[in-house]
Amino acid sequence: MMDKVYLDNAATTRVDSEVLKAMEPYFTKDFGNMASLHSCGREAEHAVEKARRDISKKVNGKDHKLVFTSGGTESNNFTLKGVAFANRDKGKHIITTKIEHECILNAAKWLEKQGFDVTYLPVNKEGFVELDVFSDAIRKDTVLASIIHANNEIGTIEPIRELGKIAHDHNVLLHTDACQSFTKVPIDLKKDNIDLMTINSPKIHGPKGAGGLFIRQGVKMEPLLHGGGQEFGYRSGTVNVSGIVGFAKAVDIMKDKHLKHMEKIRDMLIDGATDIPESWLNGPRGKDRLANNAHFSFRHIEGESLIVHLDLKGIAASTGSACSSKSLEPSHVLMAIGLQPEDAHGSIRFSVGKENTKEEIEYTLRSLHEAVETLRKMSPLK
Amino acid sequence: MMDKVYLDNAATTRVDSEVLKAMEPYFTKDFGNMASLHSCGREAEHAVEKARRDISKKVNGKDHKLVFTSGGTESNNFTLKGVAFANRDKGKHIITTKIEHECILNAAKWLEKQGFDVTYLPVNKEGFVELDVFSDAIRKDTVLASIIHANNEIGTIEPIRELGKIAHDHNVLLHTDACQSFTKVPIDLKKDNIDLMTINSPKIHGPKGAGGLFIRQGVKMEPLLHGGGQEFGYRSGTVNVSGIVGFAKAVDIMKDKHLKHMEKIRDMLIDGATDIPESWLNGPRGKDRLANNAHFSFRHIEGESLIVHLDLKGIAASTGSACSSKSLEPSHVLMAIGLQPEDAHGSIRFSVGKENTKEEIEYTLRSLHEAVETLRKMSPLK
Amino acid sequence: MGLGYTEKVMEHFKSPHNMGEIKNPDGVGKVGNPVCGDVMKIYIKVRRYKGKEVIGDIKFQTYGCVSAIATTSMMTKLAKGKDLDAALKISRNDVANALGGLPPIKMHCSHLATEALEAAIKDYRKTGKKKAK
Amino acid sequence: MGLGYTEKVMEHFKSPHNMGEIKNPDGVGKVGNPVCGDVMKIYIKVRRYKGKEVIGDIKFQTYGCVSAIATTSMMTKLAKGKDLDAALKISRNDVANALGGLPPIKMHCSHLATEALEAAIKDYRKTGKKKAK
């Protein structure tokens, strides 16, 4: 048995040792409050402003302000509620999709209770939002469209540039949740027609508790966290200096070679797992798939049991099975791409990281074959 | 000249080395997502649940759930907005005070824009909310009173138990912002009649990016961050494991002897600074004053200049001067206790920490005397 | 959330008791629905012992989560050798307790396990009785 | 936010030029209001040089923030030796620029400094003229 094979990098990642090293001075040495008048906060301020510039540069963020937050959930809630409340006079209609992360969906549902109107766009079998479906959904009173950049379950990368073009042609703001794609998919905020974009540190070997929202200059928003006026007044609260410094370091050390490596072992996984009878890959293949995502369905078995079997062999993965969720509902994403509930239950996501080796993938495939066989032997379904 | 004398511990504190050590495993080893099915997240989960129990124990939190957040600002926004929106059918009136932190005040102002009604209670010259003033302000439609536990500028500790009794007699929920007082003032959530309480890690040698809200079982609240349903559904988002572990460690290592030490050097500061002519202490003396707070006004000089003079001598403090704030308004707290604006401008807060020495305080007093003299010599006011 | 399963649950999941099929069963019960993510199938052989009808052999097949598998395994262990009336008295709490408890959200699994046994006994009483000796 | 002050501002704050009072000034100007946190007082001595009225000596007293102190100091430095008309042409931008710039929120301080000088010159022209030789 191998030591530990971590294949749940879409959930969260190990903090890179370089990242931790970069953070350390800001805990015990330059720990000052950025908002202070005295020089003790000045090092902290410089570090945060450098982080802001460095991260912005990665996505051509010249026309945007990067506002640091506590993570993806906060950035997404801030976007939906902030834009909706600030633009009530312009319109009360928001468009999003059926395959968003729960934080978008549940914030949208809350807005519906406050009198806003939300359209949840369907997607096709591979998880793509179709352009004409989007443009048909736009109304005169639509103020915002929030469309996930790359899906966290099945890895589909949406055609954000084209969607953004349509949004802008109709004078609608475009937000994209790039928690999964940031640093993995090239993004140019200007060319890609993105007004607002959510990014997240713990998905890219940065610390938990840090995230961000890019806001195009001129976009009207109300804060979600009111208070002392930090972060240009968009997001109050003591600035998490070490978290931000770690986030920027994590962005900095992500290199093309890591992406190439992830794609290679992802494809090993895809080839090896779909060798199992009555199994298939969910989401697209090739360049429209997230570099680190492999998502499968296996007929006649249930995901939680499969996950736990793998866990007993030291392999960490995740499932869209109902049994794994508090609601006992199968994944809304798998339902949206048209899977039958019984097939959704037998689904599993592997998300690779730069640290995974070929040997780990081979071991995982052997274990997966065994586990599926064991569970199928136990299953009354044929 | 001394090396660096940090006397701005009410703004933020150095992360204790023991705290950092406790956090480290959760960056690179037990970094798993608490919400995961696989065992990789289990260590993280145990650590967070232990932190929750340990912190709760400090304040007799048996009837409360401790929900972890990103800090004081989030907890306070969550409280005001969460209780207001969830209890709209019961009433739309909220009571708070004129001496709250900006995050309470600005969240309250935002609620006013949404159709809620807010009363801002006055305080007396020492910063105390008077009991009859509070009970007179309660109306039939009052749902929540939010009263700061210990004021961050002038250190006044409010009579929270009596205020809570009055609130409960009128069926009003009591929230208290204990960002400054937690671990410095004994708190018993049950006996003190507290329904909701905000706590904050970076004020007590814990990491930035962590805070909490105690919520009494049965209190109706809407989440501020909707999403995956973490933290009992009250606060979604990937849980900041290292931050929470650090927070709990910081609580754990705060001992009585530290408080005694802080009180002693605080009183040295008070005695030494009020020797300066035309100067005085703001806030009360004795047991109703925060152990680490000393706040002074000096006639005929302006706070920013004083702070910078001290900074040039390596001493970090803070000011309620208008010039230091973005709005160019003098501190709302100093206005509320009845200072003249010109006196508010000449105010300065020293907040000591467990690490400060007697020698540092002596050096600070010498430097303070000099700086005040220099600035007064320059001043046209007499 | 982690899993919150006890050691006992994990034991039964890893090495289930009485897993498989009985070739010519006296009774078969099947409950659950693949749409919901749980299906349990119970096979029994009944024999007479001291004038009573006793579960001589029992096997199960389960499609479902860890707790579905562990509860059917434990249920078969509890039922084996019991006379039918005693077997019918095995409650869902008996199964859960024998496993050292189940996470609240998974309690329905133990319910399904006892239902499957009931269905098998009913099936035997209706159709299998003639075959049993 | 830190302070955002330039080196030059800090120099003038630490060692202000022309700080103090003039015993028998030819003109005095005072602007600002303690309620707002800034008061500046300028004293001038005027002398004749090549047929012009020139600022022979200038001193200031300032109550205010770092930038209030630095701008009055710099303003007196710029004004000293200038004839009155030239001195009146010192703009707030001249003062700010000579300091290497000011944080936007502190620009009003340089405005106050030039206003104080104007007030002193006006005072001289109205009341002090007779005294000056």
Ligand SMILES: Cc1ncc(COP(=O)(O)O)c(C=O)c1O
């Ligand atoms: C696409 C997407 N959006 C948002 C989030 C929420 O991020 P966090 O849990 O860090 O707040 C996640 C993380 O699971 C995600 O994958």
Ligand SMILES: Cc1ncc(COP(=O)(O)O)c(C=O)c1O
């Ligand atoms: C009394 C009080 N409440 C709330 C806060 C806000 O805390 P944070 O900035 O960590 O969100 C502070 C910190 O300045 C405070 O002193």
